Amino acid sequence: MANLFLLAWEVAPKPLAQVQKTYDLGIVLTGITHNRKSPQDRVHLKDGADRIMHALWLYQKGKIKKILITGGNIDLNGKVHQSEARALQALLHLCQVPPQNILIEEMARNTRENALFTQKIVAEKFPNASLLLITSGFHMRRAAACFRKAGLRVDTFSAGFFTEDLYEFSFRSFLPSERAFYIWQVFLHELAGFLIYKLVGYA
Numbered sequence: 001m002a003n004l005f006l007l008a009w010e011v012a013p014k015p016l017a018q019v020q021k022t023y024d025l026g027i028v029l030t031g032i033t034h035n036r037k038s039p040q041d042r043v044h045l046k047d048g049a050d051r052i053m054h055a056l057w058l059y060q061k062g063k064i065k066k067i068l069i070t071g072g073n074i075d076l077n078g079k080v081h082q083s084e085a086r087a088l089q090a091l092l093h094l095c096q097v098p099p100q101n102i103l104i105e106e107m108a109r110n111t112r113e114n115a116l117f118t119q120k121i122v123a124e125k126f127p128n129a130s131l132l133l134i135t136s137g138f139h140m141r142r143a144a145a146c147f148r149k150a151g152l153r154v155d156t157f158s159a160g161f162f163t164e165d166l167y168e169f170s171f172r173s174f175l176p177s178e179r180a181f182y183i184w185q186v187f188l189h190e191l192a193g194f195l196i197y198k199l200v201g202y203a
Contacts, residue, residue: 002183007163009187010137011144014157019063024129025103025122026064027154028055029114029143030071030084040082043091047160048136052088054159055134056095064132067092068121070105070114111139111193112202115146122152136160138186142194145203162186 032048045052058064069085085104092102105121108114122129135143137158147154162183197203 002180011140023132029135050160068103115150
């Protein structure tokens with residue numbers, strides 16, 4: 001059941017063949033690395049890594065010209081680590097993406113700030129750019145709403161999913177499991193975030 005509810009909430013994946021234009025910017029939202037994991041001589045990816053990997057795929061396929069990564073890293077105690085954007089920039093360099101085709105925004109702490117700070121970059125440097133927003137399927141509704149509220153016209157490309165396709169629906173679908181509890185947590189947390197953003201006018 002958890003899979004069914006989150007599947008209905010996630011913005012579905014889009015076949016690459018349906019991305020029929022070349023976008024000036026692919027905008028990648030962070031929240032996909034472990035910034036406090038040692039050794040710090042590499043990037044430690046976690047759930048949501050498809051965001052950067054699918055952006056790389058789109059870039060290599062000629063679907064996006066440049067990649068803009070938005071997201072910083074600040075602990076609750078105020079300690080500043082290397083930003084996620086900079087860590088993922090290093091990963092793209094390793095994958096032979098030229099430096100001039102990677103932009104980073106390192107101050108955003110949440111989805112609203114991702115949108116606001118990206119809007120400033122786009123307005124200053126790419127005022128007429130076509131934009132493709134890349135984030136996880138469960139997060140796309142809130143992210144797209146924030147970016148459009150900030151005045152950015154974005155198309156969407158969901159990358160990274162907690163759900164599985166529905167091949168069967170049986171009694172086992174109702175049985176509790178550790179995986180199901182985790183999916184419920186993801187779904188309810190994101191639903192609450194979306195509703196709060198709507199209430200306060202962020203989305």
